[in-house]
Amino acid sequence: MKVTVLKDILDANHQVAAQNRALFERHRLLVLNLMSSPGAGKTALLERTLRDLRGRLRIGVIEGDIQTTLDARRVERAGAAWVHQINTRGACHLDAGMIAPALAGAPLGRLDVLVIENVGNLVCPAEFVVGEDHKVVLSAVTEGEDKPAKYPLMFRESSLLLVNKIDLLPHLDVKLAAIHRAARRVHPGLRILDVSCRTGQGLPAFYAWLESQLERRRKGTGRGRKRTRA
Amino acid sequence: MKVTVLKDILDANHQVAAQNRALFERHRLLVLNLMSSPGAGKTALLERTLRDLRGRLRIGVIEGDIQTTLDARRVERAGAAWVHQINTRGACHLDAGMIAPALAGAPLGRLDVLVIENVGNLVCPAEFVVGEDHKVVLSAVTEGEDKPAKYPLMFRESSLLLVNKIDLLPHLDVKLAAIHRAARRVHPGLRILDVSCRTGQGLPAFYAWLESQLERRRKGTGRGRKRTRA
Numbered sequence: 001m002k003v004t005v006l007k008d009i010l011d012a013n014h015q016v017a018a019q020n021r022a023l024f025e026r027h028r029l030l031v032l033n034l035m036s037s038p039g040a041g042k043t044a045l046l047e048r049t050l051r052d053l054r055g056r057l058r059i060g061v062i063e064g065d066i067q068t069t070l071d072a073r074r075v076e077r078a079g080a081a082w083v084h085q086i087n088t089r090g091a092c093h094l095d096a097g098m099i100a101p102a103l104a105g106a107p108l109g110r111l112d113v114l115v116i117e118n119v120g121n122l123v124c125p126a127e128f129v130v131g132e133d134h135k136v137v138l139s140a141v142t143e144g145e146d147k148p149a150k151y152p153l154m155f156r157e158s159s160l161l162l163v164n165k166i167d168l169l170p171h172l173d174v175k176l177a178a179i180h181r182a183a184r185r186v187h188p189g190l191r192i193l194d195v196s197c198r199t200g201q202g203l204p205a206f207y208a209w210l211e212s213q214l215e216r217r218r219k220g221t222g223r224g225r226k227r228t229r230a
Numbered sequence: 231m232k233v234t235v236l237k238d239i240l241d242a243n244h245q246v247a248a249q250n251r252a253l254f255e256r257h258r259l260l261v262l263n264l265m266s267s268p269g270a271g272k273t274a275l276l277e278r279t280l281r282d283l284r285g286r287l288r289i290g291v292i293e294g295d296i297q298t299t300l301d302a303r304r305v306e307r308a309g310a311a312w313v314h315q316i317n318t319r320g321a322c323h324l325d326a327g328m329i330a331p332a333l334a335g336a337p338l339g340r341l342d343v344l345v346i347e348n349v350g351n352l353v354c355p356a357e358f359v360v361g362e363d364h365k366v367v368l369s370a371v372t373e374g375e376d377k378p379a380k381y382p383l384m385f386r387e388s389s390l391l392l393v394n395k396i397d398l399l400p401h402l403d404v405k406l407a408a409i410h411r412a413a414r415r416v417h418p419g420l421r422i423l424d425v426s427c428r429t430g431q432g433l434p435a436f437y438a439w440l441e442s443q444l445e446r447r448r449k450g451t452g453r454g455r456k457r458t459r460a
Contacts, residue, residue, distance in 0.1 A: 005235050038267045038352045038381060039373025066353065068379050090383065092322065092353035120380070121353050122268045123296065123322035142372040142395070143269025149298050150350070151268060153320070165372070171401050173428075198403075 020131025038120030250361025
């Protein structure tokens with residue numbers, strides 16, 4: 001019974017995700033589903049990106065949190081073109097059905113990129129598509145070298161891994177190469193960028209990636225293999 | 231239907247947790263359910279504790295991971311009296327039904343303490359009792375100041391908060407007092423200890439807590455309010 005219900009839930013989620021996606025495509029919007037452990041730096045990445053790309057890209061944000069509107073206020077202050085907070089009230093991830101009502105009032109036509117910041121959780125969010133072009137996973141060097149091995153689905157489902165907090169490397173017993181190796185072992189073609197959202201190191205490469213994906217999206221070539229699965 | 235199934239699952243979990251607990255009580259065993267985000271330092275805490283308390287306490291460990299046996303090997307090398315690995319194969323938490331079969335072959339009579347290291351996840355594990363005396367949550371200062379506000383259930387359900395990685399504080403824009411304040415806001419009576427599993431700072435206070443809880447358990451006064459809820 002448990003299994004049947006789970007299958008029903010995933011099937012229903014895929015249907016709603018397809019509807020969300022159709023809406024995103026109509027507006028030629030690039031949509032990222034941003035995921036990580038709690039405190040890996042998702043909101044810090046958004047703040048820095050919003051400030052650095054102000055005037056270049058119009059970025060909207062859907063903030064997913066179990067509770068509080070702390071993150072929504074942070075990205076609003078950083079200059080997001082549109083912000084919507086979802087409080088999941090206990091649920092450990094966002095699903096397509098939580099995103100759909102948020103889109104009803106959204107000025108999608110006036111955005112270039114929509115970032116959906118998921119609940120901080122390296123497990124459950126990977127199982128649910130919400131209509132995104134790409135899942136992006138952020139992993140902080142402070143979390144150690146073995147996260148891709150221990151949470152493989154998250155790294156397998158993502159198009160891009162941002163290894164964050166590299167400014168702290170001199171103070172840790174952690175090697176970047178070991179994180180890369182572990183990530184490529186579970187997802188050989190994974191794109192990896194090393195960044196520090198605090199110092200800004202490595203972020204221009206992320207912005208270039210963002211703009212190239214937006215370019216592909218506008219030319220209608222942005223649909224990768226992953227996206228057809230929903 | 232979703233709600234009914236969830237209620238059934240939680241009720242069934244409580245029944246099995248009560249059976250686990252009865253077994254633990256027969257052996258006057260102190261049982262901790264150790265939880266945190268991925269990479270906050272649960273296994274590092276166990277390694278250090280096992281080494282520091284060798285000859286003083288006989289500690290057994292159940293390791294919960296989605297995949298790999300990396301952690302089981304680490305605590306085995308550090309001197310655990312008994313180690314059992316559970317691979318949840320995708321599940322985001324341990325429940326009582328996963329613990330029960332592990333106990334069948336366990337030398338419970340030859341242990342003082344059993345630590346159940348949960349899957350790295352600040353959300354889902356808090357919802358499931360497994361028969362423990364205490365939930366213990368570990369939160370690294372690298373995760374920022376707002377985790378208790380954003381993941382309140384985890385901090386509310388725990389008897390003890392270990393704030394880990396305090397050796398990194400000089401390199402962060404994070405204040406210990408702010409973490410304590412946020413934690414006490416969601417759980418006013420929460421016991422908090424600041425530690426570094428890397429330098430050992432603060433750990434003697436954790437060991438003293440462990441021994442006082444074991445003492446209470448042996449005198450049969452170890453059952454707090456939390457435990458009667460399962």
